[in-house]
Amino acid sequence: MYGKGLRTLSIATAAALAVSLTLVFFYAPLDADQGFVQKIFYLHVPLSIMALVGFVLGGVFAVLHLRSGEGRWDAHSYVSIHISVIFGVAVLITGSIWAKASWGHWWVWDEPTLVSFLIVFLMYATYYPFRYAIEDRARQARYASVFAILAGAFVPLNFIAVRMAQSLVHPRVFATADGGLPGSMMLTFLVSLLAMGLLWMTLVRLELTAKSASGQLKRLRRALDAPPRGEAPRIAPEVS
């Protein structure tokens, strides 16, 4: 039931990614300071923005689930967080590569954005063991929603605390006083962000489709296995 429009969305995503990569490599100018390495910015930053947006959406879907009690919102929340955790791995890897190339170290502790993201990532990584340690399905969905809300409240607090604890050395590309990014870079960045957003949506839709399909399959199997009407139901459990 989530499969409708998935093909169109996938084609749009592929096209947007192709356009954004073309812009990144052939249109956007080389960074005067960092050179070619700076191109990873167009991958790293959209990935991290989408990961954080996905975590926030996971919390919003969790609120909807708790308010309505409908299982599909729990599925939305789970899949949002799931795809964002995968994006988070990519963010940490690309960030590490960028840090090595431009600062000379794979990991830099006095870098608030990097450290905050690591902590947020670690928080959401515990979502899986937490969720799957709860056996009852309805309770699992409710607890997972509470987790998503707790973690959603945790993200801004964490950014505040980490930022206050450290010096500011991260490139603030959008906030510099003298204009920030040149227009061509900004355009490339926005297209990359759009492509990454579409990719995130496609993956979420794909996962939701797969989940609902396997759920339907399970229901059909159960219906097939059920004893035909008229036969006496077994009361005592079978003992072998």
Next chain:
Amino acid sequence: MTPARLAFAAILGKDLRTELRTLQSLPAMALFAVTTFVIFRFGLDRTSLSGSLGAGVIWATLLFAAILGINRLFVAERADGGFDAIRLAPIDRTALFAAKAAALLVYLLALELVVVPVFAVFFLDSAAALPPLAAALLLADLGLAATGTLISSMAVNSRARDLLVPLVLLPLAVPLSIAATGALEPLLAVGGPGYHRFGTWLAVLALYDLVFLLVGYAVFDFLLED
């Protein structure tokens, strides 16, 4: 008293009485903390601690000792049908959250009453830093009580109770730890307590407390449904 307050007082009183009679959590927490100090003494090879090192040792020790108590917070409710009784009673379920968080807060304060003086005797040159240190720890305990109660009430209904509390609570407590150690560090500086950014860190601690107490108040009802 309103029914909610009566329920709050009854549950809190029950918890504290049980702890006083059985002494299940507190002595273990205190012993654990003191032993951890000894381990830090040799792990860091220092006989006196100051500044960030002192703040890190006292906070890490208290946090890990707190986890022992948080693990056990709802065990009796689960084992002896307390959850069912609360569900049946015509009271606001938030009373259970408030009472449990208050009980945890009392445990943490009792723990610190024992452990912080021991820390001072072991590692500090003077006791001048203790009053402001108590203020900072009180705010930190409040946040830990809010998040600890929430996580504990969920973990107790899972297959992996003892695993889930540290697993989920530690990342959740990272902002709290940053703010707590930030506040404690200048207090433990060599040559008497300093107050560099002390107020700012207290504000961050208070913000954390406020956010998670409100979130706990909002979501706790959903944890008791069945």
